[in-house]
Amino acid sequence: MFTLFVFMLVFPVFAHAQGECPLSHCPDGWVTFRGSCYYISDNVSVDWTEAGHHCQLHHADLVVIETKEEDMFIRSQLERMYRLSNQHAGEEFWLAANDQMVEGVWTWYTNDTPLEYTGWYPGQPGSEGDEDCAVIASRPDNGNLVFNGWHDAPCAARHHPICEISSGQYEPGVVGK
Ligand SMILES: [Ca+2]
Ligand SMILES: [Ca+2]
Secondary structure: OHHHHHHHHHHHHHHHHOOOOOOOOOOOOOEEEOOEEEEEOOOOOEOHHHHHHHHHHOOOEEOOOOOHHHHHHHHHHHHHHHOOOHHHOOOEEEEEEEOOOOOOOOEEOOOOEEOOOOOEOOOOOOOOOOOOEEEEEEEEEOOEEEEEEEEEEOOOOOEEEEEEEOOOOOOOOOOOO
């Protein structure tokens, strides 16, 4: 019994020291992947600037996708949410990337750095018209909805924000949805 007591006292400290996430790592309703927290605001449809503000209200930013693994994780979350909702075909989801400053030079607004990893759909960014903000788009495929790549879109269009709290940024009690 005493051993169990000591274990319960020591284990959380040990787990923390090893860099593992405590269960309360993300706010309720957010999902976690490799230390970041994510929230897909499927009930909010706003332009790109408003999408950034929406995430700020939750002490987050629009999602910055830095690796293929992170991209696949976000797309799998979208596919899980919309798997049975073909009526949502065509819906799009804002990322933090834009080329508003210099046409064709895509940066993450969160730190003004150029994109390294990109998940553009073949042929994108297309730059048809005035398309300076990036989305993950959905397309129907054999009765399913697939999220198969990034597209450039008009920043004034209304889409759903995907918010991210980067690893290390989450302060319990401060952030909520
Ligand atoms: Ca990220
Ligand atoms: Ca553009």
